[in-house]
Amino acid sequence: MICPPLTITFLGTGTSGGVPMIACDCEVCQSTDAYNKRLRSSILVQSSTTNLVIDTGPDFRTQMLREKVKRVDAVLFTHPHKDHVAGLDDIKAFNYFNDTSINVYANALTQKALKNEFYYVFAEHKYPGVPDITLHDIDEQTIIVGDIPITPIKVWHLHMPVLGFRMGEFTYITDANRIEPNEMQKIAGSKILVLNALRHQKHLSHFTLQEAIEVAQTLQIPQTYFTHISHQLGLHTEVSNTLPVSCKLAYDGLQLVAN
Secondary structure, eight states: OOOOOEEEEEEEOBOTTOBSOTTOOSTTTTOOOGGGOBOBOEEEEEOSSOEEEEOOOTTHHHHHHHTTOOOOOEEEOSOOOHHHHTTGGGGHHHHHHHTSOEEEEEOHHHHHHHHHHTGGGSOSSOOTTOOOEEEEEOOSSOEEETTEEEEEEEEEETTEEEEEEEETTEEEOOSOSBOOHHHHHHHTTOSEEEEEOOOSSOOSSSOOHHHHHHHHHHHTOSEEEEESBOGGGOOHHHHHTTSOTTEEEOOTTOEEEEO
């Protein structure tokens, strides 16, 4: 199936603590520049007929209101960490206004966490008004969500498997510090890559900025956008001025078009 043209909106581009970070007095967290305000990482992907969200972090409600989203057809989860799943409860608004269940796609590890965290969603006897979701397994096979074909890409967040997703010529990967060669081949040929780049200093489970640049250059990606950014990376404008021409820092509200 050929992937239709897609519009990608960055709902959030920050790491787990967001930017500014609570109680921090660093120059990034104290900046008045909107580029240095980052909600937890998530994107909205839209074709002409399908709206899907990748991850529903703690800022999900704020993100949906900011972008004036009226319909979500599906949620795809990358992994079960709180900064990627905590906002799932707020999909109940879409249940109510669209009068439909929401399709949720996750691997077994993430499904287990969802069932623990949101136990009331999966109860045999549900309290009125709880989110209505239809849970689907993701493995290594390409799935079709609406009119969008999606190929899962398994990456590693230290010892945790995390799912990235390729949709046509667009690939989204967050929370990774290692990608095996066979999975790198699934990314190859993408025209746009979104990749996590936490900070400059080495981290046990995230790519540094330089490591992320090296992945993009190894794969010869024409356009790469970095996300899941910490306040430790530095000021958006200053860091942007140091990047290769094919690489950019993503920011909240940024929109891309993938044909």
